[in-house]
Amino acid sequence: MKFTEMLQQRWDKNNTLLCVGLDPDLKRFPDKFASCRHPYLDFCWEIVQATADTVCAFKPQIAYFASVGAEDQLTELIRRIHSEFPGIPVILDAKRGDIGSTAKHYAKEAFERFGADCVTLSPYMGRDSVEPYLEYEDKGAFILCRTSNKGGDDLQMLDCGGKPLYHVVAEKVAEWNTTGQLGLVIGATYPNELKSVRAITPELNFLVPGIGAQGGDVNASVKSGMNAEKTGMIINSSRAILYASQGDDFAQKARFAALRTRDEINKARG
């Protein structure tokens, strides 16, 4: 099934816009994982099992696996999600961006090696750096537009002939999106910007990180970013769910945190 179809089904049938981010940091795991052979896989798998019914997607962040040589654990994690929870799309947060010939290999890594359904990309190198990902017709890509961090201002707010650079990125991505595979990353820390980009691109889906640990306003973000169908958003929370407890009850506490967040999002949708 195509990434966009999987997502639409999760929105419609499971009534959730929540995405649980999988950013596994060994230092924050409960003690029982210290002696595991595959701690990143085992920890994330318990989180996935505890939260699967609450999400529209999972988003593993590649740096947390690659920095410790745990790529095989990431591959197995995504394989298990697809096998045990078919229909839940996996977005690999990799923020790639390179010339076409190299981008082909990054696309192969994300979609063939890791088996992800979607990937995050930088827009900085332009259309031909994105095109190799679109050759995988069932897959999707979210392009960085207005990121959740403070330093995003350095470039994204630059004036481009009377409009900020992130508006130009939104317009360009809408233009490149001839196949319906593209969306935008916009931080929940900037609800006003979410609103302005929704007005420019009513048809694009948004990946929205920044609630939870980064303090983004759930109610304002949802109201600003949802589309006419009250969907169009994948709202990510990683640390606030993963590390809701460091005790043996971590999975149960993660589930409660996910349920609370899903319900808060749904309340804001009205």
Ligand SMILES: O=c1ccn([C@@H]2O[C@H](COP(=O)(O)O)[C@@H](O)[C@H]2O)c(=O)[nH]1
């Ligand atoms: O603008 C962006 C783009 C990506 N991220 C990623 O999302 C998660 C956020 O984690 P939290 O623990 O919920 O803060 C993380 O993987 C980032 O790399 C982002 O935060 N902002």
